[in-house]
Amino acid sequence: MPDPKYLKPWHGLPRDKIHWNPTVDENVCIGCGTCVTGCSRLVYRFDFEKNKSVVYDPLNCLVGCTTCANICPANAISFPSLETVDSLIAQATVHHAIEDDLIGRKAELFNPAEEHQNKHKFIVDKKIQAGPKNLLVYLKPESANDKLKEFVPGQYANVCSPDKNWLCRSYSVCNIPDKEESYVQLYVRLEDGGRFTGWMFSEMKEGDVLNLKGPFGAFRYQSAEDKSLLFIARGAGFAPIKSIIEQILEADPQRNITLYWGVTDTDDFCLLKPIKEWLSIDTNFHCVLTARVVSSDFAPPVGVVFHQGTVYNALANSYFEDFDLVNMDAYLAGPSKTIKEVINVLIIKGFPKDRIFVDSFGLK
Ligand code: SF4
Numbered sequence: 001m002p003d004p005k006y007l008k009p010w011h012g013l014p015r016d017k018i019h020w021n022p023t024v025d026e027n028v029c030i031g032c033g034t035c036v037t038g039c040s041r042l043v044y045r046f047d048f049e050k051n052k053s054v055v056y057d058p059l060n061c062l063v064g065c066t067t068c069a070n071i072c073p074a075n076a077i078s079f080p081s082l083e084t085v086d087s088l089i090a091q092a093t094v095h096h097a098i099e100d101d102l103i104g105r106k107a108e109l110f111n112p113a114e115e116h117q118n119k120h121k122f123i124v125d126k127k128i129q130a131g132p133k134n135l136l137v138y139l140k141p142e143s144a145n146d147k148l149k150e151f152v153p154g155q156y157a158n159v160c161s162p163d164k165n166w167l168c169r170s171y172s173v174c175n176i177p178d179k180e181e182s183y184v185q186l187y188v189r190l191e192d193g194g195r196f197t198g199w200m201f202s203e204m205k206e207g208d209v210l211n212l213k214g215p216f217g218a219f220r221y222q223s224a225e226d227k228s229l230l231f232i233a234r235g236a237g238f239a240p241i242k243s244i245i246e247q248i249l250e251a252d253p254q255r256n257i258t259l260y261w262g263v264t265d266t267d268d269f270c271l272l273k274p275i276k277e278w279l280s281i282d283t284n285f286h287c288v289l290t291a292r293v294v295s296s297d298f299a300p301p302v303g304v305v306f307h308q309g310t311v312y313n314a315l316a317n318s319y320f321e322d323f324d325l326v327n328m329d330a331y332l333a334g335p336s337k338t339i340k341e342v343i344n345v346l347i348i349k350g351f352p353k354d355r356i357f358v359d360s361f362g363l364k
Pocket residue numbers: 024028029030031032033034035036052053071072073074075076077
């Protein structure tokens with residue numbers, strides 16, 4: 001019998017409506033018992049006659065947990081795809097329930113001693129609506145500090161409203177903050193059900209003070225000078241890519257660079273100005289833009305190849321024969337699903353796996 005305490009709704013969803021539990025491959029299980037003794041929820045029993053573990057109470061299993069599969073020495077345990085959990089968390093009611101739970105437990109989960117570590121106040125200097133679902137936000141430090149000097153192009157920051165009891169959101173920084181302008185530029189896309197981005201769109205105003213923590217993340221430029229570069233971004237994944245390309249062109253204005261940037265709707269192309277500038281200064285810069293929905297007034301910048309569809313399809317249909325793949329590095333940023341698809345297509349095209357650098361922030 002499943003234990004009633006594990007059958008409580010999972011962030012509002014009835015547990016018995018969620019397909020999440022382990023499956024043991026009896027032919028592979030070596031009967032070590034690690035999963036049986038390791039799972040505190042008594043999902044397993046042990047069949048002493050067959051010397052195998054048995055999934056006995058599948059509904060006791062914690063949604064999203066894969067601990068037993070990770071510790072099984074024989075790789076005998078499998079789970080549904082993690083996209084099962086991704087799609088649950090994508091529901092606004094679920095991620096709001098998770099946020100509310102975290103806020104409710106803040107006292108036990110939060111260490112006040114760390115509150116001021118690595119945290120700085122920034123003023124909203126400019127808030128520009130750059131499309132129906134896109135904002136460009138410019139943040140300046142409230143007082144002189146060296147924080148901006150620490151940002152490396154490709155990194156991200158946690159941004160919070162100090163007077164709202166809401167969770168923070170992480171955003172990749174899309175400029176080089178230490179340049180003479182001394183600001184942090186964020187590209188914010190409105191997501192359905194996103195409470196923090198919703199607040200930024202509807203309530204946040206110029207002059208507001210935000211807390212900013214960071215920089216975080218290991219995604220950064222790390223190629224040898226003679227390498228050609230392939231950048232692939234989906235949606236707001238263009239933010240870290242933009243800052244890295246700016247960094248490279250500052251040092252080498254004629255670098256061989258190919259950029260693919262895909263969005264859902266051409267209205268999301270809110271940062272075309274830098275692309276036009278790169279095309280004008282770097283004769284070796286090539287750009288492919290993709291969108292599934294094309295507005296009637298959209299015209300791609302001169303010199304840009306436009307493809308109606310996904311960035312994945314554009315890549316799959318591209319001829320890489322002209323590319324010297326051995327001397328090329330690739331940088332990817334965007335949602336995890338797109339990144340996984342793009343990695344697969346690059347490998348099929350013959351791209352060396354160890355030359356693909358991924359913004360792991362996108363793989364959360
Ligand atoms: S941990 Fe793996 S090998 Fe060991 S009993 Fe469980 S399923 Fe079998």
